[in-house]
Amino acid sequence: MEAPIFNVKSPKGMAAVLMISTFVGLFGETALNMALTNIMDDFGVSAASAAWLTTGYLLVLAVLVPLSSYLVRWFTTRQLVVAAVVFAVIGSLLGALAPNFAVLLAGRFVQALATGIILPLMFSVVMLIFPVQKRGAVMGIVGIILTAGPALGPSIAGLIVSSLSWRYIFWIMVVVYAVVIVLALSKVDNVSNVTRPKIDLLSLITSTFGFGGVVFALATLAEQSITKPIVWVPLVVGFVLLVVFGIRQTKMDEPMIDLSVFKSPMFSLGVALMVATMFMILSVAILVPMFLKTVLGFAALTAGLCMLPGNILNIIMSPIVGTNFDKVGAKIFTRIGFTLILVSMIVFLTTISATTATWIIIVNLCVFFVGVSMTIMPAQTNAMNSLAPHKFADGSAALNTLTQIAGASGTAVAITMFTIGQQNYIEKFNNALPAEFLAHGVHSAFIVVTVVAVLGLVGSFFVKNSKQVGN
Template sequence: MQNQTIPKKTILAIIGAGMMAFCGVLTETSMNVTFPTLMKQFSLSMSVVQWLSTGYLLLVSLTMATSAYIQRRYKIRSIFIFSGVSFIIGSFVCAMAPSFVVLLVGRLIQAIATGYAIPLLFAIILQQIPVARLGVFMGLGGMVVGVAPSLGPTYGGMNTFLFSWREIFWFILPVVAIALLLGAFTIPQKIKTRRDTFDFLGLILLGISFFLIAEGFTEAGNFGWLSIQFWGFLVAGLVVIGLFIYHSLHSDRDLLDLTIFKSPTFVLSIIPYFLIQLMNIGISYLLPNYSQLVFGANSLVAGSAILLGSLIGAIVQPISGRLLDSHGAGYPIRIGSVLIVVAMVLFALFGLHLTIPLIIGFYSIFGLGFGFSFGNVMTNGIQQVPGKLQQDANAAFNTSQQYAGSIGTAIMAAILTSSQQSDSHLSQAVLSARGGDHDFILLAILAVTAVMLILINFQKQAKTSQA
């Protein structure tokens, strides 16, 4: 069973979808390292410029929330072609943007493309790959969407240092074009499409809640964590989420089947997955900006500081997927989550005394832990629901992954911004170091929370299997 042959056409389809997803995720964080440059060029604050990432991730999240419906309604090859064409258009708009607003519009067009490309990658894997080899291929998929955010700052920093931020979009275009051609001729259609009624109200409620919560964290950076602006947006966002849940449970229209959350082991998988991705995107945003603001490093050095850890995470993901296939999910996920805790605790302990070598070393430990845990948490979580709900589980995981990135960026930026504004008598380098240290402490707390939930989850899964 382990050696079951997979058709070459399926492999090529996965490669095409993987390339498209990789390009989309790469651009998520490639702009983070350009923020100091963009702040000067457009005369804007960090809280405004960071919407290039936060807004992008918000729209990706919303698009992904519709992916289960879209995959049931349209052929996945048609969705893929739409995604590729949208990405190319968005890249052209960004590369030629004369103003920040136009740049943001281009990013949002790219966000729609990415929001459909990533779930398609996992949909092809789940539909076409035998269960006995699912861990390896899901690991490869996790490698694409998990490691590309960490490679983004290196790619963005290199282009900004050697050329300009516009080359970030020009150089990605040929890869997207190749992916589009490859996927258009190879992506199979296994599931019949059907015409369901789309839940527009549910999508609107979800979009409003996502925006309100993200904006709340942005406002915290400007007005403080005890401000009415922060708590007002946060509480309003949570209320609208409650309305979304109530509406979804009482509507016969189709968006996302929330019955997947009736499984405790699914919930105990998706929450740690959310936290791990929040840490991943958050620290991928924080470290390049920390290096520039505190050390005065150029964009190339700042982006390259996390390259080794990214490569380690990339190499480990498919290997850890093979461990899942052969030894079960608990073994690699437990190892990975503990390594993430170790890395985040080290960052917190050395937060005010970091150097580039220490960043490289600590982030390499994080990359190793991320590679062992990230893709496997998703694989294990999707396997906790019936086969007919796996499209919805896939959509839920991908939506949570991207929204986690949006929230992670917003929180890291808010803490950094509030620290920079806290004392006019100290230099921005000192204040940025303090803000970074507070970020690291928060990330360490989240890492401990994630590992506790993971341990509880496997205890529940063990009891379920014995029953």
Template structure:
């Protein structure tokens, strides 16, 4: 059956706003707790490797669920998926606000992630349907404001909340926003997707879950264990084998769970890789920088949040601007310049110390997010533009899946490299104080992040504009 046609959507802007607002709150939750990590470590008597699961676990669930979203969008209407995603987000947020211990808080994060994991690919797919190609750069730029700004301002807003109210209020404040979004969305969301109800391949779902889940879980354990230990090695082996099996199976199925034929379009694949690198940089920074500001420079959560604010504001302001530039000139200028700026910024973070001034930090942080704003949406939009309309759900699902996997791996690698850097510095500087050890660990992690940005810069020179 076919739902409401594109032409019958009289208020596409309000429909897009409903989806973006829900996604904003969900993505805000990805990083909002980062500023409270030191508080949670003290309150629940846990270390950095354990507390990072509140972010990694969230992203892991997104990475597992989003691949299934392409299938779900062919089985359920837009309104049904929107309703389910918001209800899960509301329930998870309520559980989190009432959590008395780490375990219940982690469970709440998983429920929240289920809601966000449904909403993100739905938002991308519906926007591609209800807006014509010549307006996509602008609207995807606005979507970029959501996707990049929400995780970026999470630590800023939560810093104020943690210092003055307590970490639980991160969720109490999110709850009414979700309730408003739920009511607003039910008013304006229309059914626009084509419902074909293809056959469900249970084995593909199982392989996808084991594949993405095993890889992220294995790498996440690297923060506390070596690569040779069974708790790291076994999930990685299971994950890699399952993912290979999953990929091979998709090409054999008449109606695959995730149509990987999108990878035969070179600009889509290239855009996806650059998006992957950009999200790794964003979410690894989102976990490292609050730790540096609070543990290295000994700032309060409020002051640390304020220092992150200018970059977050610039990030949000740049997204619509880059969307308009993309519509007019395409990605060939935006992507190389964006990755060049980002590479310079993350390299400068390797020079941080316990004596770094606030102005220096703010300037580097602003520079980083200006660069990333020129990368994320242009890479995504140009890639999706090369796909035929029938592949939009698959392309959106693939991109959203790997965005979340990128975030989970970026968070994991950041904490793992920070921990190894701390150990190395402590061994060579036995008289060092904790602030110096933490800072050394974070600068060590940024060497890896600089390499990621450099790879993105090289790839950006091979981008070609797709005209639709």
């Protein structure tokens, strides 16, 4: 068996610290969705203001994740991990003890700061500390974290909110992060080359406002029309700045993100498949609970429980896919996965109505999440395997930035299409019952998700298994 690229004293312990921290961070990304109405009542804020608890979180991630390739060259792995977990504890404490909405929002920003550091770090580090023969299995667990964190957020939070209080979401995070700090101090070694390159101010500004502008616009699109200046202005400015950022990176000796990673066809395709999968995951994560609550009239806890079987199947399947990755390869897994996802989308399109049986939704979610388990880990592992080890940090930064944008756009597009679908149905049928036009809105949103599933399936037929890069 080949040796890992970096030998550390406890690779499993180090991976556990990174994975637990990332899981809790991604869980926090969606956990407050189930508690927004309670927070609105407690602090007397509007729905638009409360939504910033999620929007702001995504915004900080979009700004910080691209900086991760800089951070690993300026600070040791140990310094970054410990700093991230300390930030996470501080943010969680601010949330748990928040006397007003402003402090709660500040806590969310600090939490997102922690996740923005730890998320890309996890991807690049696990590729470095395990031998190539174990990467598939390890990345299978990474796949669970990437999908189960945000997907389980509403389910677990629904249970906490219904039995305790939304503040206990943060208290539980405090306890978990406190344990992780103790582990981090003894298990984390340095696996980065600290070169402290010169920080390019133009890259920093264009990246921050470029990615930030796009994510802000997409998040705002969920509530405002694209014709409103608050949406299209940051969207246009964001895209222009990203073009400037991209051109700037290609002309620098030490770029903030080395965009040459996209010269690898399998990396580019793997990122595209990851983006498609994350778009669909976040779309489903908002559309299905919305359907269960507004159309079928379920309580938040019941809606969350209906999502659990699919999530559990994803948790079971991801390590199985991971351990068989070397034998089967990304080519076969992604084709089967996207086929299952497309089948589930077609079922949603043909069955969603005001009278859809609950069992159809639950079974179909199971099919969807089995498909997800076969696409997300093989796509990301195949993408990273196509890169040389010294480009893992750049590849991780690029991949995670684009998947965060995909998540934000999935949420925004789903809500926008849901609203348009409702309005069209009401105009056509003046006497429609709420359950009917709400169901039609969900149906309209699933049309876009189905198109993305088709594109993903087509893309999977161009996947070639990457030769794993060793030392």
